[in-house]
Amino acid sequence: MTSDTLLELPQGSLKLQRMPLRSSDSLRAWDSADQLLLAQLQDLGPVSNILVVNDHFGALGTGLAYAHQGVKLTVWSDSYLAQQALQHNCRSNQLPEVHFIDAVATPQGPFDLVIMRVPKSHSLLQDQISRLLPQLTPTARVIMPIMVKYLDNSLYELLTRLLGPLTSSRAVKKARLLSAAPTQITSQAPMPVINSWQYGDLTLSHYSGVYGRKRLDEGSQFLLQNWPRGDYKNIVDLGCGNGILSLQAARSWPYAAITGVDESYMAVSSAAYNAKQNGVAKSCQFQVGNCLTELADKSADLILCNPPFHQQRVVGDQLAMAMFADASRVLDKHGELWVVGNRHLGYHAKLKRWFKHIEQQGKHPKFVVLRCRK
Numbered sequence: 001m002t003s004d005t006l007l008e009l010p011q012g013s014l015k016l017q018r019m020p021l022r023s024s025d026s027l028r029a030w031d032s033a034d035q036l037l038l039a040q041l042q043d044l045g046p047v048s049n050i051l052v053v054n055d056h057f058g059a060l061g062t063g064l065a066y067a068h069q070g071v072k073l074t075v076w077s078d079s080y081l082a083q084q085a086l087q088h089n090c091r092s093n094q095l096p097e098v099h100f101i102d103a104v105a106t107p108q109g110p111f112d113l114v115i116m117r118v119p120k121s122h123s124l125l126q127d128q129i130s131r132l133l134p135q136l137t138p139t140a141r142v143i144m145p146i147m148v149k150y151l152d153n154s155l156y157e158l159l160t161r162l163l164g165p166l167t168s169s170r171a172v173k174k175a176r177l178l179s180a181a182p183t184q185i186t187s188q189a190p191m192p193v194i195n196s197w198q199y200g201d202l203t204l205s206h207y208s209g210v211y212g213r214k215r216l217d218e219g220s221q222f223l224l225q226n227w228p229r230g231d232y233k234n235i236v237d238l239g240c241g242n243g244i245l246s247l248q249a250a251r252s253w254p255y256a257a258i259t260g261v262d263e264s265y266m267a268v269s270s271a272a273y274n275a276k277q278n279g280v281a282k283s284c285q286f287q288v289g290n291c292l293t294e295l296a297d298k299s300a301d302l303i304l305c306n307p308p309f310h311q312q313r314v315v316g317d318q319l320a321m322a323m324f325a326d327a328s329r330v331l332d333k334h335g336e337l338w339v340v341g342n343r344h345l346g347y348h349a350k351l352k353r354w355f356k357h358i359e360q361q362g363k364h365p366k367f368v369v370l371r372c373r374k
């Protein structure tokens with residue numbers, strides 16, 4: 001075990017790993033904001049029902065399960081990888097499984113303590129807080145471990161508007177704990193927020209945390225303009241988001257079976273909703289997963305992919321590389337992977353590890369569309 005997986009706490013040490021598991025991964029499953037919160041658990045006082053929101057890689061859920069055995073604990077997140085990490089880390093530390101609720105559902109309180117990692121998306125933040133408030137006891141506290149670099153004035157103002165006055169701990173290793181004791185607790189329990197926009201005659205609806213929630217992503221648009229031309233039967237939309245590529249594929253190849261996969265519960269629910277409201281639900285199915293782990297070898301003849309360029313808030317191409325590796329396994333002998341990405345990410349060179357033939361389609365100053373064959 002290395003120092004990269006061992007988190008030392010006043011109560012003992014925990015083994016924590018990120019998901020997906022990678023032997024070469026030196027990235028820790030916690031940051032100093034998680035660590036600051038976990039180091040102060042003894043100061044939290046008596047609590048009976050804790051909700052952890054947006055835990056990144058299970059550090060908070062596992063740490064709380066370890067320190068507060070016997071207390072009711074629920075983790076609420078939109079991320080399948082976060083869920084997997086939580087389960088894996090609880091198992092590695094011989095702790096019982098923690099109750100997990102995905103972000104489309106609303107956890108049922110009353111909770112007397114909420115520990116919340118503030119998500120990057122302000123719309124997800126507002127949606128989660130508005131659904132949370134009716135689930136709190138009158139004396140509940142909301143504690144937000146946060147890295148100082150993400151705490152700008154607009155976020156501070158938004159949190160104050162949503163939760164009331166905030167207090168802040170001193171900064172330790174560039175992290176702080178923000179605390180609130182919300183008083184505006186309503187009894188109303190709103191549904192998750194859904195917004196819509198049009199792309200041509202397609203209506204795209206989105207839950208609050210989904211990528212491309214306000215307009216079509218420029219990269220996806222470029223891929224739609226440089227669209228595959230073969231006769232495909234088994235199509236995969238890898239990292240499907242709102243399902244835009246699946247919907248277009250269902251129109252281009254009405255007899256094909258289309259599978260969309262995403263690690264976001266809100267994305268998969270939005271994509272399924274969009275397939276239904278645009279009349280292509282029969283040919284599309286959507287599932288939550290990590291890349292294509294659940295798909296059989298050589299089972300697809302076309303994979304469409306607009307890969308993510310960050311995991312949680314950390315920018316990097318690890319997830320894109322995992323997607324390309326999976327795509328090469330899942331494609332049949334003559335299958336094609338069509339990828340769109342920012343030109344500066346250099347996907348062309350990186351894809352050579354798995355694909356012999358890589359052709360650039362169309363021209364764009366910022367993006368490339370690559371057709372890849374084995």
Ligand SMILES: C[S@@+](CC[C@H](N)C(=O)[O-])C[C@H]1O[C@@H](n2cnc3c(N)ncnc32)[C@H](O)[C@@H]1O
Binds near residue numbers: 239244261292
């Ligand atoms: C750049 S967005 C593309 C969304 C959509 N296909 C589009 O073109 O608008 C990348 C998507 O990959 C998803 N994603 C991230 N990590 C993933 C993983 N490990 N497995 C599956 N999907 C993942 C994200 O949730 C996000 O929806």
